Amino acid sequence: MDEVTGNEAVSSEVRAEVPAQAGPHPGGERAAYVAQKKPSGREALALAIAVAGWLVPGLGHALLRMWGRAVACFITVGVLVVLGAGMRGNIFSSGGGDAFDTLGYVADLGAGGFYFVARSIEKFGADVSHANGDYGTRFLATAGILNLLAALHAFEAARGHKA
Amino acid sequence: MSFVQVGGTIGSMIDTSSRIRLSHFQGMLVFAVMISVAFGFLSRRRPMDRVKYIAWSLFLFLVIGIGIGWAMYPFSR
Numbered sequence: 001m002d003e004v005t006g007n008e009a010v011s012s013e014v015r016a017e018v019p020a021q022a023g024p025h026p027g028g029e030r031a032a033y034v035a036q037k038k039p040s041g042r043e044a045l046a047l048a049i050a051v052a053g054w055l056v057p058g059l060g061h062a063l064l065r066m067w068g069r070a071v072a073c074f075i076t077v078g079v080l081v082v083l084g085a086g087m088r089g090n091i092f093s094s095g096g097g098d099a100f101d102t103l104g105y106v107a108d109l110g111a112g113g114f115y116f117v118a119r120s121i122e123k124f125g126a127d128v129s130h131a132n133g134d135y136g137t138r139f140l141a142t143a144g145i146l147n148l149l150a151a152l153h154a155f156e157a158a159r160g161h162k163a
Numbered sequence: 164m165s166f167v168q169v170g171g172t173i174g175s176m177i178d179t180s181s182r183i184r185l186s187h188f189q190g191m192l193v194f195a196v197m198i199s200v201a202f203g204f205l206s207r208r209r210p211m212d213r214v215k216y217i218a219w220s221l222f223l224f225l226v227i228g229i230g231i232g233w234a235m236y237p238f239s240r
Binding site: 068069072073075076077079080083086087088131132135136138139142146149150153 | 182183184185187190193194197198200201203204205
């Protein structure tokens with residue numbers, strides 16, 4: 001599952017475009033390929049990878065062929081979202097009344113597409129009158145922040161920085 | 164553990180008012196495992212390094228969490 005040793009998975013098309021002097025790279029050949037592109041193109045591609053990783057947890061790393069990290073991000077964010085919504089945690093919306101609601105909304109939205117999954121799971125609304133609901137709120141916020149961190153990690157890896 | 168016990172355990176975790184119910188410790192354990200796994204995979208590349216990181220991070224999460232819990236005990240009443 002270690003993406004560093006999974007070079008045989010790189011397609012022939014990408015393999016042909018990877019410069020021979022790319023050498024070993026923390027993110028594998030695909031990340032090295034992205035890093036070798038022109039600075040403007042590389043930044044745009046890295047940004048697209050980050051956005052993809054934000055929308056679907058793990059997709060950014062999957063595009064870089066970092067399979068282990070992709071699966072880990074998808075599962076951890078997914079489990080936290082499902083548990084958080086199942087425990088009837090508070091899913092913040094854009095119409096928050098104060099700064100804390102806005103911060104909560106930003107954190108929840110960090111889960112990308114899973115934000116809407118959480119909303120679809122939680123059909124009966126939040127119930128924070130019990131500790132479970134409060135824990136669920138934290139799980140949902142943690143899932144969002146974790147996904148943002150993973151997207152940032154994919155962005156850095158795509159830019160060729162050590163990741 | 165019999166099927167009845169397993170069913171009872173699962174049934175106690177799920178009810179109509181709050182579909183998933185976790186105890187305080189279960190909640191902390193799930194949180195610690197998920198964060199440890201995510202951080203382990205993101206910050207380490209070699210499988211053995213990841214395992215060590217995850218185990219150490221999980222251990223610290225639990226020890227510090229339980230420690231803080233006991234530290235608050237004198238002020239709980």
